[in-house]
Amino acid sequence: MSKLTPTPGQTVGPFYGYALPFTKDNELLAPGSPGSIRLQGTVYDGAGEAIPDAILEIWQADSEGNVVQRTGSLVRDGYTFTGWGRAAVGNSGVFTFTTVNPGPTEPGAAPFISVAVFARGLMNRLFTRIYLPENEEALAADPLLSSLDPERRSTLIARRDADGGLTWDLRLQGGNETVFLDFERFEGASQ
Amino acid sequence: MLLDANAGHYQDDELVPAAEPHAGHAPLDAAAETQADLSAEIKAIGEAYAQALKGGAAPETQPRLDFAPYRSSILRHPTKSLHHADPETIELYSPAFGHQDVHALESDLTIQHNGEPQGERIIVQGKVLDGDGRPVAGQLVEIWQANAAGRYIHKRDQHPAPLDPNFTGVGRCITGPDGSYRFTTIKPGAYPWKNHLNAWRPAHIHFSLFGTDFTQRIVTQMYFPGDQLFPLDPIYQSIVDQDARDRLVAKYDHELTSPEWALGYNWDIVLSGSRRTWTENEAFGDAGDEE
Numbered sequence: 001m002s003k004l005t006p007t008p009g010q011t012v013g014p015f016y017g018y019a020l021p022f023t024k025d026n027e028l029l030a031p032g033s034p035g036s037i038r039l040q041g042t043v044y045d046g047a048g049e050a051i052p053d054a055i056l057e058i059w060q061a062d063s064e065g066n067v068v069q070r071t072g073s074l075v076r077d078g079y080t081f082t083g084w085g086r087a088a089v090g091n092s093g094v095f096t097f098t099t100v101n102p103g104p105t106e107p108g109a110a111p112f113i114s115v116a117v118f119a120r121g122l123m124n125r126l127f128t129r130i131y132l133p134e135n136e137e138a139l140a141a142d143p144l145l146s147s148l149d150p151e152r153r154s155t156l157i158a159r160r161d162a163d164g165g166l167t168w169d170l171r172l173q174g175g176n177e178t179v180f181l182d183f184e185r186f187e188g189a190s191q
Numbered sequence: 192m193l194l195d196a197n198a199g200h201y202q203d204d205e206l207v208p209a210a211e212p213h214a215g216h217a218p219l220d221a222a223a224e225t226q227a228d229l230s231a232e233i234k235a236i237g238e239a240y241a242q243a244l245k246g247g248a249a250p251e252t253q254p255r256l257d258f259a260p261y262r263s264s265i266l267r268h269p270t271k272s273l274h275h276a277d278p279e280t281i282e283l284y285s286p287a288f289g290h291q292d293v294h295a296l297e298s299d300l301t302i303q304h305n306g307e308p309q310g311e312r313i314i315v316q317g318k319v320l321d322g323d324g325r326p327v328a329g330q331l332v333e334i335w336q337a338n339a340a341g342r343y344i345h346k347r348d349q350h351p352a353p354l355d356p357n358f359t360g361v362g363r364c365i366t367g368p369d370g371s372y373r374f375t376t377i378k379p380g381a382y383p384w385k386n387h388l389n390a391w392r393p394a395h396i397h398f399s400l401f402g403t404d405f406t407q408r409i410v411t412q413m414y415f416p417g418d419q420l421f422p423l424d425p426i427y428q429s430i431v432d433q434d435a436r437d438r439l440v441a442k443y444d445h446e447l448t449s450p451e452w453a454l455g456y457n458w459d460i461v462l463s464g465s466r467r468t469w470t471e472n473e474a475f476g477d478a479g480d481e482e
Contacts, residue, residue, distance in 0.1 A: 004322050004461045007438045008253050008430045010412040011261075013397065015345040019335030019361045020399065046266035059405045061281050071289035074331075074363075084286030105280035114282050116408050121263030123254040123429050125410055126273075127282075144276050152271075172267050182273035183282070183406040184463060 009124035014053055016118070017088060021055075024076045026087035028058075028099040035063060038165035039097040039130070039158070043089050043119070046173030050093025054119035056170075057086045058097055058130075065103030065111070101132060101166075110138035110145070112156075117170060117180075126180040130168045131157045144181075152179050223388040226423060232260045233428045240431040251432045260425035262386055278406045283467050285401050285408075288331040288365060298364035300334075300376040308358035310339025310377035312453040315413070315441065318370040321402055322464030326370025333399040334374060336360045341380030341394075350382050375453065381420060393420040393427060400460055407462040414440045415456070 012020075029036040043054040060083050061067050068083040076082075087095040102111040113130040131139060139145055145153050155178045158168040171178050236258070244250065256268040301308055315334075319327040337343050337360060340352035344359055362374050379394045395412040402408065414427065421427050421436070430436045438461070447455025 004320060004324055005252055005435075005438070006322060006463045007409070007411060007460045008435050009409045010254060010397075010429075010439070011264075011426060012410045013412075015343045015348060016335065016397070017347075018343070018345050018359070019397070020333065046270070049266075051267070057408070059281060059286055067281055067284050069284065069287045071287045071291045073286055073288065074292035082286060083281075102281075109280070112281075114405050116405070118410055119267060121261070121265075121267035123256050123258060123261070123264055123268065123426075125408060126269070127406065127408075143279075144274075148274070173270055177269055177271055179271075180269050180273050181276040183276060183278050183466070 011120060011123050012055060012118035012125075014120045016055060020086065021088050022074055022086075026085050026095070026097045027076065028060075028081060028083065028085045028097065030078055031098045035100050036098050037101060038161075038163070039099055039113070039168065040165065041095060041168040041170060042093045043095065043117075044093065044169065044171045044174070045121075048174065050089075051119055051172070052089060052091050052093055054093070054095075054117065054122075054170075055086065055088040056095050056118075057084065057116045058099065058113050059084045059116075060099065060102040060113040061105050061111070063100040063103050065105045065109075067105065104138070108138055108141070110135060110142040115170075117172075119172070122172065126172075127183065128170070128178055128180050129156050130166070132166070133157050133160050148179060151176075155179050225388050226390070229260050229387045229390075229425060230423060233422075233425065236260070237428075237431060250434065251430070252435050254429040255431060258425065258429040260386075261429055262425075264429075278404060278466050282405050285330070285403055285405050287329075288401070289329065290365060292331065293363045293365050295364075298362055298372075298374050300336075300358065300360065300362045300374065302375075303359055304357040306357040308338065308377050309355050310358075310380075312375070313378050314373065314375055314447055314449060314453050314455045315396065315458060316371070316373040316444075316447055316455065317441075317458040317460060319366050319372060319400060319402075319460045319462065320370055321407065321462050325465070326366070326368070327400075327402050327407075327462065328366055328368045328370055330366045330401045330403075331399075332364050332366060332372045334362045334376075334396050336376065336396040337379040337382055337394075339377050339380050341382035343382075348382075352380070352382070378415070378454075381418075386425060390425075391420050391423070393418040393424050398460065400462065402462040403465050404467060407465065409462065411460075412439060413458050416440055416443055 043051045070082050072080045073082040073084050089095045104111050111132050115128045117126045158166040338355045338358045342352040364372050381391050381394050395414050399410045441456040441458035444455045444457040
């Protein structure tokens with residue numbers, strides 16, 4: 001068990017817009033470069049309204065399934081894929097990334113993109129995953145997906161667009177609420 | 192100049208809605224909820240939590256996602272339990288940042304313009320540690336804050352306090368081998384917001400932190416000791432446990448105070464435990480910069 005108690009999170013608030021975004025923050029690859037795809041979606045609240053003040057981060061393996069440990073995300077040189085990006089949603093709640101389809105990090109594993117979500121009104125960041133829709137066999141064998149009922153499971157799987165891109169919407173609350181993840185092994189233990 | 196690199200984003204800021212505008216000159220309408228209304232709600236939640244503790248419940252360490260006194264959270268918190276998951280592959284690593292990403296001067300928020308910013312110059316210093324006490328070395332720390340008058344440079348901040356042409360309020364640094372960070376800045380002012388009538392945020396600095404695992408990622412706020420607004424603020428109070436709240440409050444440190452120059456505050460940040468299997472070199476804090 002951890003020896004130190006973690007520092008609490010707090011909401012990102014409404015005024016991150018002049019601090020967290022940076023040039024090409026959402027371009028893990030230059031748009032239009034070979035192998036690049038668009039990943040887009042909309043962030044919704046519990047009333048089904050698009051949220052205009054959320055900011056997302058994605059973190060993923062490269063197309064070969066390698067975990068990249070290269071610096072340079074904040075000052076992109078145009079060709080180094082760092083695996084990490086950040087996108088503030090626009091006025092209509094839409095976010096867009098340019099990235100690659102992540103490869104499986106282990107043979108037979110279902111590839112996914114790790115996501116952290118921040119928003120005004122959201123007290124603490126949330127984690128979730130975006131799975132690629134292909135390879136039903138790998139999806140069926142995935143430890144997380146197979147632990148979810150089919151309706152909730154579908155909130156973690158992107159749709160493949162006609163142009164090869166991915167669409168994945170995020171719902172903070174409501175009937176089709178996105179599955180959010182808790183990685184704390186001991187959280188809730190009372191002893 | 193640092194601002195130029197981000198110039199494009201100032202326009203994006205116009206996209207941020209006025210849904211939670213800061214108080215302007217116009218008074219709220221008579222139906223607005225008062226601080227007394229909000230304080231009563233906060234008190235009831237606090238009393239229920241105290242009872243739960245007496246009944247043997249584990250102390251809470253994080254803010255409640257469902258905390259109605261912060262009105263904007265009502266439609267923005269998940270109503271289903273977070274799903275327990277074991278972190279896998281990519282989640283056991285963090286993106287790498289280094290001195291290619293952040294210039295050393297970005298940690299001094301008082302030298303980003305031609306003149307000296309107004310206000311009380313301060314040094315904020317501390318360490319980023321993981322849950323086992325290991326330093327988080329070579330990682331990115333980002334901060335942003337209001338100026339001394341309680342005004343953000345953000346275009347949607349309508350609080351009629353002066354902007355400071357010599358203060359942007361954005362800083363970054365890369366932690367040292369011992370997990371240390373250090374910023375020179377100006378003590379931010381308290382500011383009004385429209386959660387309810389006469390709502391004021393305690394002075395705070397926003398912090399964004401990465402660990403060695405992406406699952407350790409947090410964004411939080413650092414407060415200053417002794418702030419009289421703590422009991423009144425729904426965001427601070429969304430952490431119902433006093434020990435947990437105290438972890439967000441910096442300590443005044445006279446040893447850190449620089450004579451004839453700046454007051455010193457110390458604030459260590461503890462991330463959740465890493466789930467990685469550590470090599471000896473990593474555990475002793477090799478910086479992550481490849482360049």
